[in-house]
Amino acid sequence: MRYDCIIIGGGVIGCATAYTLAHCQLRTLLVEAENDVAMGTTRANSAIVHAGYDAIPGSAMARTNIRGNELMEGLCRRLDVRFERIGSLVLGFSEDDLSTLKKLYERGVKNGVRGLALLDREQTLEKEPNLAANVTGSLYAPTTGIVDPWGLALAMAQVAARNGVEFAFSSPVTAITRKENGFFVTAGGQTYDTRTVVNAAGVYSDIIHGMIGGDSFHITPDRGAYYVLDKSQGKLVSHVIFQCPTEKGKGVLVSSTVHGNLIVGPDAVPQTDRTDVAATAESLDYIRRTALLSVPGINFRENIRNFAGIRARGTPDFIIGPSPVDPRFINLAGIQSPGLTAAPAIAQEAAAWLRMAGLKLEERDDFIDGRTHIEFRRQPREVQARMIRENPAYGRVICRCETITEGEILDALHAPLPPRTVDGVKRRCGTGMGRCQGGFCGPRVHEILARELGVAMWEIEKDRPGSQIALGETKEADV
Amino acid sequence: MRNVTIIGAGPAGLAAAIAARDAGAHVLLLERAKELGGILNQCIHNGFGLYRFREELTGPEYAGRFIDGLHDIDIRTDTMVLEISSGSVTAVNPKDGLFTVTSDAVILAMGCRERTCGAIGVPGDRPAGVFTAGAAQRYMNIEGLRIGKRAVILGSGDIGLIMARRMTLEGAEVAACVELMPYSSGLNRNIVQCLHDFDIPLYLSHTVTRIIGRSRLEAVEVAEVGPDRKPVPGTEFRIDCDTLLLSVGLIPENELTRAAGIAIDPHTNGPVVYDDMETTQKGVYACGNVVQVHDLVDFVSDEGERAGRAAASGQPEGAYTEVQPGSGVGYVVPQRIRHEGAEDTVTLFFRVRKPCRKGSLVVYDGEREVLRKKRLYMTPGEMEKLPISRELASTAETLTVTMEEDT
Known part of the structure; x- marks a missing residue:
């Protein structure tokens, strides 16, 4: 059992790398500590495909952002992932802001961002009538987009799996040993033999690098909280609305999501705990107040969900390339924003570094690209009628808020990398993402999962290990 | 003979169906669940029907009284309505597929849903073990599953109070019921029979300020609130628990109503209705919790009957x-x-x-x-x-x- 490459981490970077390597005649394994793909930074972020005017010209961030933005549209079309190029506005509210916007504009032009324009107050309000009246101007970037981040990671992983990339979930890496012709990687109690390693371990990437003695970078994670508002607020803005960036980050954004909701956030709270994704009262209060400065009409009473995500900060630029310790160990680290945008480009660069490390990247002639993701609610009525005729399970609506049918849940359960948790079904099908937040469909999804996996209801987890929803049957308590 | 299509076969829809049929209409009754009765099916406690039947029935018994009278009515369960537009109702189910029915009158009886943790924005983690009271009730009474050993109830709405008793009877410990307001929003009889009788403390003017636990809930942080209903700093205390039930309000479920362009009352979040339960759209009626959140099912049934009779007769403008x-x-x-x-x-x-x-x-x-x-x-x-x-x-x-x- 010997692999050409082991990818550590099943976030959007690891999945993009798996998808890229799946095109080649290689034996590839992706190991993931959690029980699903997209469980770290990828599951909780702004879901923006950035235009590329933020990054310092000449940096890896600038290079991969621009390239990733170009690749994203075709990739999402091939993999049937929701992506919309809705454009963005960075708002200015003062003279200082306007000079920042000008700098961003110039930086963007240098980076090669297409279509950038500085807008005055009237032009800005014409594009977005719901903005605060004291806006003085904006930077318009037509190439900014929104995407379904976990959908993208999952789609790339599914195509990779279908083309022979192996996946090992619930397999945290505990040791890596260098040897003459590669590495031994111990993950989830198994030891694997591989020629090369790609380190895409997100906020843990410095710890993974440390396992071969590398200490060339350190991750200091920070946490950002968000609001997701009901679809009633989803049309309040039609572009991604940013504020002028500061040293703390890109500020609080307001945007519609590809699911039709409104997303508001994040803040940036540095922290030492790499697993803490609690949304604090202070964070939520700060985000609400700050967002209202851009879009005063947001009705936060229509909030349906708060969450927080963790990002790998601490390095001035993305780290893409071989470890100083070993050229066969490729680090893809410090991938903070705009990492989601850059993922397809970072994966291509990772492949190039693997070639430099001696892997033969010969294209397979039997690679099957593409994937379809059928969403019942988005089909015209006549197609819906046909779908139910062919498979009656499409006629049973499980999630009433989002109109998700049993047929779609069964599709997900029979696709590559099927879900094993209630949240896994949520990420694949959208059940429980609506305004009732799974109050009605949660128990039904739970029941379908237990039935299809052939286990008892109380064995089903909501999300991470130990997140059982039920403890057993009634009348079994110690009374 | 007038055709009447009823959306929802909970207490409102059941009463409307019988009343419309008795008034001479041909009735089509659509229900999204596999069984008739709606939320009554999971309400296995008694206290239903005191006004209407002068008896203390359980939820399923109360529903049964109506279900037994459903002869000569076209019933489709497992059927979800996707759209209502000008008298036409489009629905799906596995057996009939996608179908559209046009009728003389439509009665909206979709009920309500619970406010969630997100809606009230409780900060903290997002572990398993946080349920709306109704979802917990379904798990225990329909699925027969035990959901926790030690619970805190946030909100003193009736379902939360009923669940405090239910969990206690099932061997769990209910550590506290926490209510934001200085008074309970539940029926007094439920405060007495579900909290006092089981020595469950009720913390008025308190709220949950943090949810703690990465996988399964481990504890909640509770704090006192001031007159502005904001937590008072320094009053926080921790209650260890593996279950948090939310009973923080019900919202009439009017997505279909809104999409059909029917006027909604911002005070009720339900359609504006005439005294015969007709909405602002001619021929479309509404009844039960889709109109206003009731506390007694007896009045839901009354409203359903009113809507059913009016829909069958067709009121002049x-x-x-x-x-x-x-x-x-x-x-x-x-x-x-x-x-x-x-x-x-x-x-x-x-x-x-x-x-x-x-x-x-x-x-x-x-x-x-x-x-x-x-x-x-x-x-x-x-x-x-x-x-x-x-x-x-x-x-x-x-x-x-x-x-x-x-x-």
Whole structure:
């Protein structure tokens, strides 16, 4: 059992790398500590495909952002992932802001961002009538987009799996040993033999690098909280609305999501705990107040969900390339924003570094690209009628808020990398993402999962290990 | 013979179906669940039907009384309505596929849903073990599953109180019931029978300020709130628990109604209705919790019957008087009283905004007082009912219902 490459981490970077390597005649394994793909930074972020005017010209961030933005549209079309190029506005509210916007504009032009324009107050309000009246101007970037981040990671992983990339979930890496012709990687109690390693371990990437003695970078994670508002607020803005960036980050954004909701956030709270994704009262209060400065009409009473995500900060630029310790160990680290945008480009660069490390990247002639993701609610009525005729399970609506049918849940359960948790079904099908937040469909999804996996209801987890929803049957308590 | 399509076979839809059939209509009853009865199926406690049947029935028993009378009605369960537009209802189910029915009248009886953790924005982690009270009730009473060993209930709505008792009877410990307001929003009988009888402490003017636990819930942080209902710093304390049940309000489920362009009352979040339960769209009626959140099912059934009878007969259009909430009153249903109608008396349903030991319900026509009724005890948790003569209503410009506290 010997692999050409082991990818550590099943976030959007690891999945993009798996998808890229799946095109080649290689034996590839992706190991993931959690029980699903997209469980770290990828599951909780702004879901923006950035235009590329933020990054310092000449940096890896600038290079991969621009390239990733170009690749994203075709990739999402091939993999049937929701992506919309809705454009963005960075708002200015003062003279200082306007000079920042000008700098961003110039930086963007240098980076090669297409279509950038500085807008005055009237032009800005014409594009977005719901903005605060004291806006003085904006930077318009037509190439900014929104995407379904976990959908993208999952789609790339599914195509990779279908083309022979192996996946090992619930397999945290505990040791890596260098040897003459590669590495031994111990993950989830198994030891694997591989020629090369790609380190895409997100906020843990410095710890993974440390396992071969590398200490060339350190991750200091920070946490950002968000609001997701009901679809009633989803049309309040039609572009991604940013504020002028500061040293703390890109500020609080307001945007519609590809699911039709409104997303508001994040803040940036540095922290030492790499697993803490609690949304604090202070964070939520700060985000609400700050967002209202851009879009005063947001009705936060229509909030349906708060969450927080963790990002790998601490390095001035993305780290893409071989470890100083070993050229066969490729680090893809410090991938903070705009990492989601850059993922397809970072994966291509990772492949190039693997070639430099001696892997033969010969294209397979039997690679099957593409994937379809059928969403019942988005089909015209006549197609819906046909779908139910062919498979009656499409006629049973499980999630009433989002109109998700049993047929779609069964599709997900029979696709590559099927879900094993209630949240896994949520990420694949959208059940429980609506305004009732799974109050009605949660128990039904739970029941379908237990039935299809052939286990008892109380064995089903909501999300991470130990997140059982039920403890057993009634009348079994110690009374 | 008029065709009537009813959306929802909970207590409102069941009563409407029987009443419409008895009035001579051909009835199609659509239900999204596999069984008839709606939320009553999971309400296995007793106390239903005291007014209507002078008996204390369980939820399934109460539903059964109606289900037994459903002959000569076309019933489709497992059927989800996707769209209502100008008298046509489009629905799907596994057996019939996608179908559209056009009828003379449509009755909306979709019920309500629970406010969630997200809606009230509780900070903290997002572990398993946080349930809306209704979801927990379904797990325990329909699926037969035990959901936790030690629970905290946030909100003192009726489902939360009922679940406090239910979990206790199932061997779990209920550590506390935490209520944001200085009074409970549940029925007094539930406070007594579900909390006091089991020594479950009720923390009024408190809220949950943090959810703690990465996988399964481990604890909640509770704090006192001030008069502004914001947590008072320094009053936080921790309660270890593996289960948090939310009983923080119900929201009428009107997505179909909104999409159909029917006027919604911002006070109820339900459709604006006439006293015969017709909405602002001719031929579309509504009843039950889709119109206003009730606390007793008996009145839901009454509303359903009213809607069913009217839908079967087809009311002529005509003049009406608007009814609106005034000081001390949260909302009023119906929002419109027709000048012509089958009954001489119309009952106004509403809730007061805060508890009142002694006071009066006063109805004004503009500035002029037209009706005054003394009440000994009023609370937002219990729906108020005030009969008013149609004659009086039809001579008024606009009726405003107010609550005045005795000083």
